[in-house]
Amino acid sequence: MVDHLTKRFGRRVAFDDVSFKVGYGEVFGFLGPNGAGKTTTVRTFGTLLAPTSGTAVVAGIPLSPATGGQIRSRISIMPEAPGLYRRLTVVQNLEFFAGLYELDHQADRIRRALQAVNLVDRAGDTCGSLSKGLRQRVGLARALLNDPTVLFLDEPTSGLDPVASREVHDLIGSLRQRGVTIFLTTHRLEEAERLCDRVAILNRTLRLIGRPDELREQLFTHTLEVRVGAALTDPGRVLGGLAGVEGWEESQTGTYALTVADPSAAAPEVARAVVGAGADLLSLSEARHSLEDVYLELIDEDVEVSRA
């Protein structure tokens, strides 16, 4: 739970008045442009930075200087750069971090973490000899060592090939099933849309929070896209007067975007009208806005506001 959390560096605001809740076992996406305050927010939750004002409860523990160690023992943070000792082997890196967490049965935990990221056969390699993608997977294995209650992942698939990215996505899915709360910072909006139960868009202030479909609802009107074989001779007469159609525009020749309140109610009426006007109806579908559209809409708004 985060309540009116603010972090300033002198006069510079990193993030301001951020409030939200993340549920147990939820995969929560944290999106925003570069410099929006995402990493600073994660560092604040990880007790590396002290908030300027506001409160937060992380992994069930109130965030304060006195509880830093307790919080850090219950969470894991995988920064964007995996932060591995390049001269040490994969196992030696994991042994070190297992020691810092004072874990029992270290060999067993390390083996399980390596299995989870498919790196058992590279355990004896020095981290400096691994590709960026493999190092990222070692970083992920390290983040899994302590069985965290909350796992903060900062761009976990950055630098990974599609197969490795899919493995990370599968891993995130299995962690969610085990009840691990995952706080995912990413620039890959399709990744957030696919993996996250809810997303928050941050641009110094929290711009929007909710399920991806809720965000689309909030930002965009429903649109029906109608494609006909040849452009309508008088589209205003055919589409303008239909019940449930609030507006229309010809997006391309023979393609019309209709703003509607309820797509499922308006679609049959639209189909009848188009066919009744003698047109060949090629397709009629609801235009679906992606999370990327939501994101760009918000960020563009912010850019316009800052220019004004």
Added chain:
Amino acid sequence: MTVESGMAWSWTRVGALIHKELRDFRRNRFILFTMAVLPIILVALPMVQLFTIPAAAASTTLDTHIGLGMLYMLLIPAVVPSALAAYSVVGERDQGTLESVLVTPIRREEFLVGKALAAFLPAQIVAYAVFGVFLACAALFSAPGVASAIFHGNHILIQVLFTPLLSGWSIWVGIAISTRSVDVRVAQQLSMFASLPPLALVSLMALNVITPTVGLALGIAAAFIALDGLGWRAVATLFDRERLVTGGTA
């Protein structure tokens, strides 16, 4: 400086850090070079002194020569750990590993003690081993009068007593510089210079400018212990997670 009272002190975490540091040192060419070449140079010079002292030299000349030789060897516990300590924090930053370590439950004090001990232990082994080699050579190959002056004066006491104390100072100065530096080489050069001033006092005893009585040596040793304690406090104050992570933005 934040208070980290939520977690009990853990020697397991300190041990893990020391173990990792020693493993990393073994694979770090610059560290290995510093630990190997400097002691070789600094023991070669007193060896030359040892074998060039005329057997019939007056006792004051003998003491001066031996004191100078011992002084070279006292540079080992001052300079070697300073190079290791200077690498301790800025080295982690340079590798991009600092944040990964600071987000674990390790306390600031544990981190600092782990880093300090990881620099202290190899430095002591090297310094005492080199001194042992020097004494063995003195006993076996030097003129009887020279050997007698080495073994019966206060030189051994000064060497044994001040080796860990000089290291302590060098380590805290080195870590302090390391927490504020952004460049490994600059940190190491600065800490080497900063580790030398306390050696001046010890050198006055080694060269018999100050008559090195046991009481005086112990008194200066006590002052060094106090200085090392102050160094530890100062470094703990300088070590701020926020500033280290943000690189001074905070």
